[in-house]
Amino acid sequence: MSAVFIVSAPSGSGKSTIVNRTLALDPKLLFSKSYTTRAPRGKEREGESYHYISREDFEARIGRDEFLEWARVFENYYGTHRGYWDRAQAAGNDLLLDIDVQGAAQLRERIPDAVTIFVLAPSRGILEQRLRSRGEDAEEVIQKRLRGAAEEIRNYKLYDYVLINHHVEESVHRLRSIIEAERIRRKRMEPSMQPILESFGMEMD
Numbered sequence: 135m136s137a138v139f140i141v142s143a144p145s146g147s148g149k150s151t152i153v154n155r156t157l158a159l160d161p162k163l164l165f166s167k168s169y170t171t172r173a174p175r176g177k178e179r180e181g182e183s184y185h186y187i188s189r190e191d192f193e194a195r196i197g198r199d200e201f202l203e204w205a206r207v208f209e210n211y212y213g214t215h216r217g218y219w220d221r222a223q224a225a226g227n228d229l230l231l232d233i234d235v236q237g238a239a240q241l242r243e244r245i246p247d248a249v250t251i252f253v254l255a256p257s258r259g260i261l262e263q264r265l266r267s268r269g270e271d272a273e274e275v276i277q278k279r280l281r282g283a284a285e286e287i288r289n290y291k292l293y294d295y296v297l298i299n300h301h302v303e304e305s306v307h308r309l310r311s312i313i314e315a316e317r318i319r320r321k322r323m324e325p326s327m328q329p330i331l332e333s334f335g336m337e338m339d
């Protein structure tokens with residue numbers, strides 16, 4: 135039974151670094167690479183962080199119901215392709231998604247067992263400093279991202295877990311602890327328990 139982990143955070147919170155390090159350490163975790171209409175930033179390349187597609191292509195895929203969820207974020211479309219969930223289930227892997235608050239809410243409707251994690255910078259000042267030091271966005275974009283951050287933070291109650299990202303290593307450790315604990319929830323363990331119970335002459339309810 136595959137688990138789904140949704141990580142959301144205002145941009146600049148350090149979420150991508152935490153997610154990438156966690157993925158590198160956990161071969162059972164499949165990353166859902168989103169589709170987006172936004173242009174690649176800095177050193178980003180097709181297929182690494184996102185699948186970059188045109189607005190027409192995105193809208194055609196919405197029409198074909200290819201996305202498990204999709205949203206408009208900062209004037210661009212972003213969406214989670216169904217194929218990743220199917221692939222994770224077929225391979226017995228767990229799925230990790232990096233999506234925004236709107237996407238997390240939609241996905242929870244479809245996959246109620248999804249585990250949601252919110253990453254937060256320690257303060258607004260630190261978030262602003264991190265956005266500037268990336269050197270990737272114009273001032274106007276930084277201001278828009280800061281307003282977006284306030285909007286996302288307002289929805290923190292949608293989430294099961296909160297990571298205040300003081301240090302990346304500590305946050306990676308915490309995220310991995312959440313993943314490990316969720317993997318051994320009773321409900322997920324029942325298939326493995328079945329032969330044990332049978333050896334005691336019991337059946338599962």
Ligand code: 5GP
Pocket residue numbers: 142143144145168169172203204205207212213214232233234235236237238
């Ligand atoms: P960025 O442009 O900084 O890479 O991402 C902007 C926002 O879009 C982030 O909050 C990110 O989590 C969100 N995002 C990325 N992929 C998806 C997706 O497939 N669905 C939704 N709903 N949000 C996404």
